[in-house]
Amino acid sequence: MTAREQVLARIRKNQGGPADQSIPREYADVSPLSREEVVEQFADRLRDYNATVHRCAAAAVAETVAGILRARGKTGLLVPAGVPAAWLPEVFAFRVDEGLSYAELDASQGVLTACDGAIALTGTIVIAHTPGQGRRALSLVPDYHLCVVRLDQLVATVPEGMRRMAGLLPAPLTTISGPSATSDIEMIRVKGVHGPRTLEVILVD
Amino acid sequence: MSVRVGEAASAPPFPEAAKKMVANSQLRRNVRHATDVIRTKRGRVVGEKEDWEALRNAGKAIKDHTLANLDRYLLQFEEACTKAGGKVHWARDADEANRIIVELVKQYEADEVIKVKTMTSDETRLNVALEAAGITPFETDLADLIVQLGEDKPSHIVVPALHRNRMEIREIFMKKMGLDTLGYQPEDLAGAARQYLRERFLRVKVGISGANYLVAETGSVVVVESEGNGRMCLSLPEVLISIVGVEKVIPRFEDLEVFLQLLPRSATGERMNPYNSIWTGVTPGDGPQAFHIVLLDNGRTEVLADPESRETLDCIRCGACLNACPVYRQTGGHAYGSVYGGPIGAILTPQLQSMEHSQTLPYASSLCGACYEVCPVKINIPEILIHLRTKVVESGHAPLAERLAMKGAAFAMSKASRLSLAHAFARLGQWPFNDDGKLDNLPGLLAGWTETRDLDAIPAESFREWWAKR
Secondary structure: OOHHHHHHHHHHHHOOOOOOOOOOOOOOOOOOOOHHHHHHHHHHHHHHOOOEEEEEOHHHHHHHHHHHHHHHOOOEEEEOOOOOHHHOOOOOEEEEOOOOOHHHHHHOOOEEEOOOEEEOOOOEEEEOOOOOOOOHHHHOOOOEEEEEEEHHHEEOOHHHHHHHHHOOOOOOEEEEOOOOEEOOOOOOOEEOOOOOOEEEEEEEO | OOOOOOOHHHOOOHHHHHHHHHHOHHHHHHHHHHHHHHHHHHHHHHHOOOOHHHHHHHHHHHHHHHHHOHHHHHHHHHHHHHHOOEEEEEEOOHHHHHHHHHHHHHHOOOOEEEEOOOHHHHHHOHHHHHHHOOOEEEEOOHHHHHHHHOOOOOOOOOOOOOOOOHHHHHHHHHHHHOOOOOOOOHHHHHHHHHHHHHHHHHHOOEEEEOOOEEEOOOOEEEEEEOOOHHHHHHHOOOEEEEEEEHHHEEOOHHHHHHHHHHHHHHHOOOOOOOEEEEEEOOEOOEOOOEEEEEEEOOOHHHHHOOOOOHHHHHOOOOOHHHHHOHHHHHHOOHHHOOOOOHHHHHHHHHHHOOOOOOOOHHHOOOOOOHHHHHOOOOOOHHHHHHHHHHHHHHOOOOOHHHHHHHHHHHHHHOOHHHHHHHHHHHHHHOHHHEEOOEEOOOOHHHHHHHHOOOEEOOOOOOHHHHHHHO
C-alpha cells in the first residue's frame, strides 16, 4: 500500500460529522460606509500601518511621482513592463525589469508598480503579478515600493476583495497591508524587516 | 507508523517541567508581558468587528464540514495542484515526510535551504534530519532565527521566542552573527537579522515552507506572514517544498474570506497581517519553477477517529488560546514539552500520539474556559480536556489520586442525594485547611490549585440545601 492509499484509507475509516452542511455566511459582505468614507478608511488604515499616502487626479500621477522622488532624493526607480508611460515623469530614470538579477533588484533605489485591487477595511493592496506589477521578486527585493492604486480598484470589505482575487487566479497573488513588520521582540512593532521597509501609495481618482 | 511530535515523547511530565519554569521569574515576566500586549491588541480589533460571531460560526462550519469530507477535498486539491504544475507527495509519519524532503533537496543538488516558519517541520524535526544529511537549514522568521541561533526551542505557536527579551536576543545575535557591537533596540535587532539573512535569501536555491491553507477547489496554497521572509522563501528560490498537515485543506477559495479575517485579528491583533502569499502550482517566469508539497498525516487521522475530540483538527494555529490561558501565562510554552504548547497543545499533542505519551498535558489546565472564549473556530477545548482526562484515566496512566477522584466524582454526581452527602463530608474534610473561609494549602493532587491561589471554603450551607428550605 502506498502512503497515499494508506492515509486516504485511514481518513475514510475515521472521518465523520456533518457530511453535507451548508455554511452560515452571515458576516458582513458589504460596507455601510459611503464611497468617500471607504476611500478615507483605506487611507487611514494605510497610515496606521506606517505607509505614506498621496491622492491625486488621473492626469496628475506623473507630477505626484516626480514630487515624491524629489522629496526622497531618488533619481529613478525600477518598473515592470506594462506600467502606463503617462505615470512616469521625465528627467527621472525608470528602468524596466527585463530579468534583472536579484543583486540588481537589491541595489536599486526602489520600484514603482500598479496593483490589481485594494481592500479598505484592512488597508490591503492586492498584487497579482500581471502586466504593470511584474514578477514577485520585483515588488519584494527593492527596499522601497511606490504603488499606484486607482480608486476604481478599491473595494470596501474582505469578501469583496476575495471575489476580485478569485477572478485573477491562477496568477500568483500577494496581498500587502503596510510595509514589512515584526513584533517578535517584546511585541514591539518594528517597521521593515525583509520586505520593502518603506511603502508609499498614490490613490488616483 | 511512528508518530513523532517534536521531542514530546521524551519530555518530562507537565507538573515537573512547569515547576522549573514557574521558578524562572525573568521568563514569567517576558511571557506575561508579551501575552498581555497581544491580548490587548486582539481585544481591540475583535471588538470593532461587529460580525465576529458570524465569522466564527462560518469558520467552525467550514472546518467541521471539511473534516467530514477530508478524503474528497484532499483529492480535489491534489488534482488541481498537479494540473497547475505542482507535485504532491503523501507522508504517513514524520520520518517519511523528512525522508521525502531530504531526497528532494539532494535531487536538486542543494546543501542549504531557507525556511519560513513551519510548526509542522518542528513537529517532524525536519532540521535534525536535514543536518544529518549534510544540509544546512536557515530559519528566516525573526523569532525562529532567535530560537535557532540560541539553540533553543519554540515556546509559542505564533511568536516562538516570546520568552526572550531584547537583552537576551542581543547577546545571542552578537555571539552567533559575530558582531562586535549591536544596539539593543528592537529596530537594531531586526536590522541585524535583515543583514544576516539578506545574502542568503538571494543565494539559496531551495525554500521550505509550511502553509496556512490549501484550497481544494483551485489547488492554491496560502502562507500568512508579516516580515517578508515568507515572500522571500516562497518566490526567490528555484525550488519550493511545502510540508502541510492534511487538516489544512479548505474547500473553496471563497472560504479564505472567513479565515483571512479570523486569523490575523486572533493571532497578532492586526486587521490584516502585512503579507499573504497565494500561489497555484508553478507560474512560468515568476517564482520557483519546481513546487513540491508533502501532505502529512503523523497521527492526524487518529485524531479524526474520535467524534468527541475530532474538532481539535479545526485549529488554525492563531495562538489566541495560549495568550488567554492562565496556566500558559505562568509556565510559558516549554513546560508542555511539545512544539504545540498552551491549551491547544494540551489537547493536540497527546492525541497525535494516540494518548500514549504526554498524558499529563490534559491536566495542564484549570478548565476556566478562556481558551474556548477566544478560539476563532470555537474549539471547545475545556470539554475535550475533560474527555481526554477520562481517556487517560481509562488507560490507567493517571495518577492514583486522580483515578480515585474521577471515580468519586462520577459516583457522587450521578445521584443528587450522594452529592449532598459528599458536600457534607467535604465540609468536614476541609477543616484542617480552612483559614478564615479560604483554603490555601490543600494536599496532594489539589496542591497545584492552592499553591498560586486561595480557594473559597465550602459554605456551611450549600445552594441545594438553601434552596430546599425555601
